[in-house]
Amino acid sequence: xxxxxxxxxxxxxxxxxxxxxxxxxxxxxxxxxxxxxxxxxxxxxxxxxxxxxxxxxxxxxxxxxxxxxxxxxxxxxxxxxxxxxxxxxxxxxxxxxxxxxxxxxxxxxxxxxxxxxxxxxxxxxxxxxxxxxxxxxxxxxxxxxxxxxxxxxxxx
Amino acid sequence: xxxxxxxxxxxxxxxxxxxxxxxxxxxxxxxxxxxxxxxxxxxxxxxxxxxxxxxxxxxxxxxxxxxxxxxxxxxxxxxxxxxxxxxxxxxxxxxxxxxxxxxxxxxxxxxxxxxxxxxxxxxxxxxxxxxxxxxxxxxxxxxxxxxxxxxxxxxxxxxxxxxxxxxxxxxxxxxxxxxxxxxxxxxxxxxxxxxxxxxxxxxxxxxxxxxxxxxxxxxxxxxxxxxxxxxxxxxxxxxxxxxxxxxxxxxxxxxxxxxxxxxxxxxxxxxxxxxxxxxxxxxxxxxxxxxxxxxxxxxxxxxxxxxxxxxxxxxxxxxxxxxxxxxxxxxxxxxxxxxxxxxxxxxxxxxxxxxxxxxxxxxxxxxxxxxxxxxxxxxxxxxxxxxxxxxxxxxxxxxxxxxxxxxxxxxxxxxxxxxxxxxxxxxxxxxxxxxxxxxxxxxxxxxxxxxxxxxxxxxxxxxxxxxxxxxxxxxxxxx
Amino acid sequence: xxxxxxxxxxxxxxxxxxxxxxxxxxxxxxxxxxxxxxxxxxxxxxxxxxxxxxxxxxxxxxxxxxxxxxxxxxxxxxxxxxxxxxxxxxxxxxxxxxxxx
Numbered sequence: 001x002x003x004x005x006x007x008x009x010x011x012x013x014x015x016x017x018x019x020x021x022x023x024x025x026x027x028x029x030x031x032x033x034x035x036x037x038x039x040x041x042x043x044x045x046x047x048x049x050x051x052x053x054x055x056x057x058x059x060x061x062x063x064x065x066x067x068x069x070x071x072x073x074x075x076x077x078x079x080x081x082x083x084x085x086x087x088x089x090x091x092x093x094x095x096x097x098x099x100x101x102x103x104x105x106x107x108x109x110x111x112x113x114x115x116x117x118x119x120x121x122x123x124x125x126x127x128x129x130x131x132x133x134x135x136x137x138x139x140x141x142x143x144x145x146x147x148x149x150x151x152x153x154x155x156x
Numbered sequence: 157x158x159x160x161x162x163x164x165x166x167x168x169x170x171x172x173x174x175x176x177x178x179x180x181x182x183x184x185x186x187x188x189x190x191x192x193x194x195x196x197x198x199x200x201x202x203x204x205x206x207x208x209x210x211x212x213x214x215x216x217x218x219x220x221x222x223x224x225x226x227x228x229x230x231x232x233x234x235x236x237x238x239x240x241x242x243x244x245x246x247x248x249x250x251x252x253x254x255x256x257x258x259x260x261x262x263x264x265x266x267x268x269x270x271x272x273x274x275x276x277x278x279x280x281x282x283x284x285x286x287x288x289x290x291x292x293x294x295x296x297x298x299x300x301x302x303x304x305x306x307x308x309x310x311x312x313x314x315x316x317x318x319x320x321x322x323x324x325x326x327x328x329x330x331x332x333x334x335x336x337x338x339x340x341x342x343x344x345x346x347x348x349x350x351x352x353x354x355x356x357x358x359x360x361x362x363x364x365x366x367x368x369x370x371x372x373x374x375x376x377x378x379x380x381x382x383x384x385x386x387x388x389x390x391x392x393x394x395x396x397x398x399x400x401x402x403x404x405x406x407x408x409x410x411x412x413x414x415x416x417x418x419x420x421x422x423x424x425x426x427x428x429x430x431x432x433x434x435x436x437x438x439x440x441x442x443x444x445x446x447x448x449x450x451x452x453x454x455x456x457x458x459x460x461x462x463x464x465x466x467x468x469x470x471x472x473x474x475x476x477x478x479x480x481x482x483x484x485x486x487x488x489x490x491x492x493x494x495x496x497x498x499x500x501x502x503x504x505x506x507x508x509x510x511x512x513x514x515x516x517x518x519x520x521x522x523x524x525x526x527x528x529x530x531x532x533x534x535x536x537x538x539x540x541x542x543x544x545x546x547x548x549x550x551x552x553x554x555x556x557x558x559x560x561x562x563x564x565x566x567x568x569x570x571x572x573x574x575x576x577x578x579x580x581x582x583x584x585x586x587x588x589x590x591x592x593x594x595x596x597x598x599x600x601x602x603x604x605x606x607x608x609x610x611x612x613x614x615x616x617x618x619x620x621x622x623x624x625x626x627x628x629x630x631x632x633x634x635x
Numbered sequence: 636x637x638x639x640x641x642x643x644x645x646x647x648x649x650x651x652x653x654x655x656x657x658x659x660x661x662x663x664x665x666x667x668x669x670x671x672x673x674x675x676x677x678x679x680x681x682x683x684x685x686x687x688x689x690x691x692x693x694x695x696x697x698x699x700x701x702x703x704x705x706x707x708x709x710x711x712x713x714x715x716x717x718x719x720x721x722x723x724x725x726x727x728x729x730x731x732x733x734x735x736x
Contacts, residue, residue, distance in 0.1 A: 096717070099713065099717060103710045103713060103714060106706055106709065106710055107706055107707060107710050109706075110702060110703050110706035111703060113699050113702055113703060114699060114703070117696075117699070139176075142176060142179075142180060145180070145183070146179050146180070146183055149183035149184065150183060285693075285697050285700055288700070288701075288704070289700060289704065292704045292707070292708070296707055296708060296711050299711055299712075299715065300711060300715075303715050303718065306718055309722060312715070312718055312719045312722060313719075315715045315718075315719075316664060316715055316716065316719055319711070319712050319715055320658070320664070320667055320668070320671070323671045323708055323712065324655070324658055324671060324674075326708075327651075327654070327655075327671055327674035327675050327678065328655075328674075330675065330678045330701065331651055331674070331677070331678050331681065333678075334678045334681040334682050334685065334694075334697075335681065337682065337685050337693070337694055337697075338644060338681060338684075338685035338688075338689075341685075341689045341691055342691075342693070343693055343697065
């Protein structure tokens with residue numbers, strides 16, 4: 001059983017207080033209240049989700065720690081690097097050849113910026129908008145095909 | 157008319173398809189180099205035909221297309237026609253460079269075509285954001301073209317310098333656009349001059365914005381005092397592509413400058429006119445004086461292109477009245493540049509960054525054809541009568557005189573006279589000086605010969621009878 | 636005290652000048668590069684602030700285009716610089732002085 005959730009966040013407390021105060025039957029200064037509360041309302045949602053996430057994680061971990069057997073070995077305490085034995089420190093140099101991957105990632109990553117506004121307006125844009133975006137993505141894919149065929153992604 | 161939408165974008169789409177098909181065919185089928193030639197020249201020729209169609213259609217119903225992003229008018233069509241011709245000539249000159257590099261040759265062709273697309277967008281743009289996009293498509297491709305000789309230290313250096321100063325210029329231009337937007341509330345070139353913005357013609361924000369736009373485009377056309385990159389970049393890049401780099405940037409840069417200044421900011425001409433005159437004067441003086449001391453032909457041509465940027469800008473100080481003179485000058489100058497750098501590519505090798513003047517001693521005996529073309533280009537650049545250069549200079553000087561800039565015209569005449577010295581010096585080297593050592597025999601490809609013959613014929617033809625071209629450019633006004 | 640969009644434009648102007656100064660004064664190619672990015676982002680801030688003040692969406696849309704163009708510029712610029720660093724182990728622009736005169 002979890003006692004009180006971690007609700008000691010001052011902002012959340014203040015927001016809740018203002019929210020409750022302003023939404024009481026006859027708040028003294030409705031206009032001012034409305035603006036503040038609407039602003040904080042969004043944050044209340046965020047904090048509610050945050051609190052829910054933290055509670056859920058704590059709950060699952062504590063339940064797991066109660067029912068699982070505990071036999072630590074050195075191999076288990078090792079930091080996890082996708083199944084490969086960890087080599088060297090965390091500040092090792094990266095091979096310069098990775099820069100091509102970084103460049104490719106950068107360019108494709110930023111092209112995604114056009115997709116977000118499109119996604120929001122998709123219903124209004126209709127089929128024409130869909131085809132437009134498919135053409136755009138197809139051109140991007142051609143670029144990727146070119147990069148792959150040029151052997152950019154190959155590690156020689 | 158919905159047709160205008162497709163006709164107006166036709167040339168750009170044709171060249172874009174050329175790029176996509178070329179790159180895709182190259183990575184999937186690895187065809188012979190003549191397939192590259194087929195695709196690239198095929199797309200350029202179809203782009204040319206579509207641009208002619210656009211020219212014919214725009215004469216009847218010029219209009220903004222794609223929600224005021226591009227302009228479908230004679231100005232755009234004429235710019236596209238000229239740019240496609242220059243790109244084709246540039247590719248012919250650069251073709252040995254393409255064929256020598258089996259692995260990356262197709263990329264060079266694609267980059268030249270991409271630059272052409274960017275420049276066509278720049279000429280056709282009806283929105284300042286579109287101008288920026290066209291500018292960047294062209295500039296980014298040009299940075300890569302400048303650094304194409306990866307093993308050459310000078311090519312690398314040229315690319316880094318071009319990149320840093322070019323990006324700086326783009327950022328300055330863009331800040332100008334942002335300030336114009338803040339001052340007027342619109343990015344549309346035609347709307348800025350509209351009646352709803354009549355109240356804020358002289359606000360400081362707007363004037364600073366116009367100034368920064370002029371500086372940014374001044375960088376791109378290598379006008380002094382923003383010319384520092386030009387000699388290094390044009391010397392360091394492979395000789396085969398330098399002519400195209402220089403000519404294309406000049407055509408589109410000046411076209412965009414003319415459209416923006418004359419259409420959007422005609423009300424502020426009293427403010428930018430004198431500033432432009434000072435930049436023009438400075439370019440002529442700096443370009444001419446520094447060209448005298450050069451011992452490398454490419455470097456000399458680069459400084460001469462700074463001086464020519466000044467001459468071309470002279471046409472703009474009077475506003476819209478000088479645009480046909482500007483078009484005539486910039487078109488004929490583009491052919492001269494392609495011709496002169498084409499000869500350099502033939503003599504020094506397309507991939508070289510070296511073109512010392514002493515390599516040209518005795519060229520008149522070794523290759524009468526190349527010597528003749530080079531001399532003709534030098535005479536045209538100097539502005540000798542019966543070449544296109546004279547008609548061009550005459551037009552821009554008259555435009556400036558009519559606008560009341562007598563001092564600028566006097567200065568330009570002095571600069572032309574001084575310029576004669578270093579242009580004639582090249583001809584003296586070619587025909588009169590004696591060979592000190594045995595120079596290698598000159599071999600040129602058929603494509604190069606065709607390109608050089610074309611520019612030579614055009615330079616003489618427009619010089620002897622400038623009337624046809626003048627009639628055409630007088631229909632290519634942005635208003 | 637009310638923060639108006641004009642404040643943001645002034646901040647953007649300051650950032651732009653800092654970027655331009657950095658580009659012209661610093662000698663490390665990568666730092667010069669970062670200065671260019673600073674200038675472009677100052678432009679973005681101007682666009683957004685102006686769009687807010689004018690109540691016009693075009694300025695905000697422009698920012699997307701500027702961002703994408705800036706990314707393309709970064710990619711090409713970094714590739715050019717890596718090509719140069721392969722030949723010499725320094726990022727100083729002063730050593731790129733073969734072309735002069």
